Amino acid sequence: MVAVRYQTAFRLYPYQKVPAQEAAAPLRHPVVIVGGGPVGMALALDLGNRGTPCLVLDDHDGVGLGSRAICFAKRTLEICDRLGCGERMVDKGVVWNVGRVYRDDREIYAFDLLPETGHKRPAFINLQQPYFEQFLVEEIRRKQAVGAPVEIRGRNAVTGLEQHADHVAVSVDTPDGPYRLEADYLVACDGANSPIRTMMGLDFGGRVFEDNFLIADIRMDADHPVERRFWFDPPFNRGETALMHKQPDDVWRLDFQLGWDIDRKAEMATDKVCARVAATIGADVPFDLVWSSIYTFRCCTMDRYRHGRVFFAGDSAHQVSPFGARGANGGVQDADNLGWKLSAVLSGAASESLLDSYHDERKQAAMENIANSSRAADFLTPRTPAHALFRDAVLDLVERYDFARPMVNSGRLSTPCTYDGSALNIPDGLPNGPSRSRPGSPASDVSLGDSHLLERFGSDFTLLAIGGPAAPVDGCKLVALSPADDESGALADRYLGDAGAAVYLIRPDHHIAARWPAFDAKTVTTAIRAALGGGGA
Amino acid sequence: MTDLILSVNLARSDDVYARLLAAHDGLDEAESQALNARLILILMNHIGDADVLMQAIDAAGPDPVDAELA
Numbered sequence: 187m188v189a190v191r192y193q194t195a196f197r198l199y200p201y202q203k204v205p206a207q208e209a210a211a212p213l214r215h216p217v218v219i220v221g222g223g224p225v226g227m228a229l230a231l232d233l234g235n236r237g238t239p240c241l242v243l244d245d246h247d248g249v250g251l252g253s254r255a256i257c258f259a260k261r262t263l264e265i266c267d268r269l270g271c272g273e274r275m276v277d278k279g280v281v282w283n284v285g286r287v288y289r290d291d292r293e294i295y296a297f298d299l300l301p302e303t304g305h306k307r308p309a310f311i312n313l314q315q316p317y318f319e320q321f322l323v324e325e326i327r328r329k330q331a332v333g334a335p336v337e338i339r340g341r342n343a344v345t346g347l348e349q350h351a352d353h354v355a356v357s358v359d360t361p362d363g364p365y366r367l368e369a370d371y372l373v374a375c376d377g378a379n380s381p382i383r384t385m386m387g388l389d390f391g392g393r394v395f396e397d398n399f400l401i402a403d404i405r406m407d408a409d410h411p412v413e414r415r416f417w418f419d420p421p422f423n424r425g426e427t428a429l430m431h432k433q434p435d436d437v438w439r440l441d442f443q444l445g446w447d448i449d450r451k452a453e454m455a456t457d458k459v460c461a462r463v464a465a466t467i468g469a470d471v472p473f474d475l476v477w478s479s480i481y482t483f484r485c486c487t488m489d490r491y492r493h494g495r496v497f498f499a500g501d502s503a504h505q506v507s508p509f510g511a512r513g514a515n516g517g518v519q520d521a522d523n524l525g526w527k528l529s530a531v532l533s534g535a536a537s538e539s540l541l542d543s544y545h546d547e548r549k550q551a552a553m554e555n556i557a558n559s560s561r562a563a564d565f566l567t568p569r570t571p572a573h574a575l576f577r578d579a580v581l582d583l584v585e586r587y588d589f590a591r592p593m594v595n596s597g598r599l600s601t602p603c604t605y606d607g608s609a610l611n612i613p614d615g616l617p618n619g620p621s622r623s624r625p626g627s628p629a630s631d632v633s634l635g636d637s638h639l640l641e642r643f644g645s646d647f648t649l650l651a652i653g654g655p656a657a658p659v660d661g662c663k664l665v666a667l668s669p670a671d672d673e674s675g676a677l678a679d680r681y682l683g684d685a686g687a688a689v690y691l692i693r694p695d696h697h698i699a700a701r702w703p704a705f706d707a708k709t710v711t712t713a714i715r716a717a718l719g720g721g722g723a
Numbered sequence: 724m725t726d727l728i729l730s731v732n733l734a735r736s737d738d739v740y741a742r743l744l745a746a747h748d749g750l751d752e753a754e755s756q757a758l759n760a761r762l763i764l765i766l767m768n769h770i771g772d773a774d775v776l777m778q779a780i781d782a783a784g785p786d787p788v789d790a791e792l793a
């Protein structure tokens with residue numbers, strides 16, 4: 187039997203019996219993805235686009251109901267663009283730029299994010315996680331229709347696995363009973379309570395934060411401006427914080443900090459939740475309560491994200507506090523990092539050792555995310571009187587002086603990690619070039635008149651040549667630009683600095699592998715080999 | 724990296740010290756603590772050098788980590 191652990195918002199992959207369930211011997215799949223959340227589905231789409239066959243097993247038949255992620259950052263949208271569904275996300279999502287911070291009953295400052303210009307995508311959008319997942323699955327369906335080798339099996343729960351030298355043997359339960367299959371590689375995208383992690387007896391260490399938060403999603407058509415509001419110690423939630431954010435469909439997320447010693451059941455009573463909401467938005471504003479829940483959080487990580495032929499990605503590998511929106515955003519970047527590597531190894535373009543770099547790069551990113559989200563949690567939930575003293579001192583000063591504003595930490599929004607020190611980086615051939623584009627960094631977008639730089643990149647390696655001659659090498663896509671393409675000057679600013687010309691080697695996940703002042707075919711060939719993990723491929 | 728200055732560097736130190744004490748006169752324990760915290764944050768911003776500040780935080784600890792600083 188497959189237990190139903192949660193209600194679904196959209197039923198996207200109803201259970202269907204497949205012949206494999208009756209097969210005499212288990213069938214072998216190149217990649218099996220366990221878990222069809224945002225991370226598993228992003229990975230499936232990426233692999234499918236690359237023509238690498240993959241099978242997604244999820245123990246439910248659609249997207250879970252209820253409120254989780256709402257903030258999706260620019261890098262995630264750029265990845266979605268590469269995967270084919272960025273436009274859909276942005277069309278549905280809500281963009282905001284103004285934030286207001288309150289203390290007690292007064293506004294202590296407001297900010298306008300004024301995002302850097304020249305990027306196709308906004309700094310982030312607000313979009314309910316069920317939509318994000320739905321749009322990924324819809325894109326998978328579109329790609330399947332034109333031959334992408336992705337299969338999704340709903341109500342297929344993985345109940346056991348064994349690692350062998352050349353494959354992973356997987357036990358699956360379904361409404362029609364159990365069956366077995368095999369995978370060359372298995373990716374556990376099975377969430378924070380990862381059953382795969384438990385089956386393998388692997389640790390998930392870290393810190394539990396002693397605090398509860400109440401989410402109330404409400405629908406109201408009051409014409410509140412589309413702004414993010416954050417309160418410290420407001421009259422309607424004394425001694426705690428509160429947050430208000432706009433989502434699509436006239437839905438607003440209210441998030442109330444409740445403290446540690448609370449009566450969860452009493453706090454969840456609809457009357458009590460509605461009273462809190464009314465005290466926040468005004469007693470005369472009509473609203474419907476769409477969803478409410480209480481969550482606690484922890485910041486944890488596995489030691490290693492690769493165990494032989496099994497990989498962990500997303501919440502199964504690492505969990506963060508929601509402050510800074512680094513959970514789903516970080517997880518989608520795991521998928522972004524792993525997809526091209528699995529494809530390269532399975533197609534024979536790279537040797538197996540390339541896969542070790544997945545752990546190295548994404549663990550580094552996860553530690554950055556955990557550090558950032560823990561610091562935000564420490565600001566919101568001071569652990570000692572001394573911590574509270576400095577938090578309050580920051581808030582005192584903010585009202586008097588601008589300098590203290592950056593010290594207010596209600597979450598540092600998810601930004602991609604620069605993989606400094608990665609074994610895949612080629613030593614910097616342009617050391618005085620812009621630091622934001624050093625090897626290991628995610629490529630920055632630039633407006634090029636009627637298109638944008640990132641959308642010109644391919645899904646394999648890309649050679650970006652600016653202001654000098656270059657030729658295509660080893661099948662990698664060549665994007666050749668000249669100063670004439672750079673009306674805004676942003677291309678020079680982000681990629682050249684003081685140099686007159688530069689050549690960049692961009693990885694399939696649009697991180698920068700190498701850069702040089704000038705083109706040399708042999709150097710590029712060697713660099714591509716190194717960025718594929720070296721070794722004898 | 725700039726080194727934290729731990730030799731005499733402040734002229735009129737008696738005046739400043741007296742002013743610091745005066746600022747605390749009439750404050751209760753919590754108000755004094757809050758004033759100190761604000762003062763630290765203001766000075767941190769003025770110094771504006773993360774390396775120097777980290778050294779200062781170490782130097783102020785009950786057990787200064789760097790032998791040179793002792």
Ligand SMILES: Cc1cc2nc3c(=O)[nH]c(=O)nc-3n(C[C@H](O)[C@H](O)[C@H](O)COP(=O)(O)OP(=O)(O)OC[C@H]3O[C@@H](n4cnc5c(N)ncnc54)[C@H](O)[C@@H]3O)c2cc1C
Nearest residue numbers: 221223224225245255256257344377500501511513514515
């Ligand atoms: C209140 C809250 C607010 C948040 N806000 C944000 C935000 O604004 N931005 C952000 O980026 N992140 C946010 N997050 C985090 C985000 O929701 C998670 O990081 C994200 O869902 C992780 O995705 P995942 O695919 O790794 O795992 P999940 O979404 O948990 O998916 C795991 C999947 O695996 C399936 N599964 C489990 N066990 C098995 C099994 N044995 N066999 C088969 N399938 C299985 C499950 O059914 C599920 O479909 C928030 C989280 C919370 C709780």
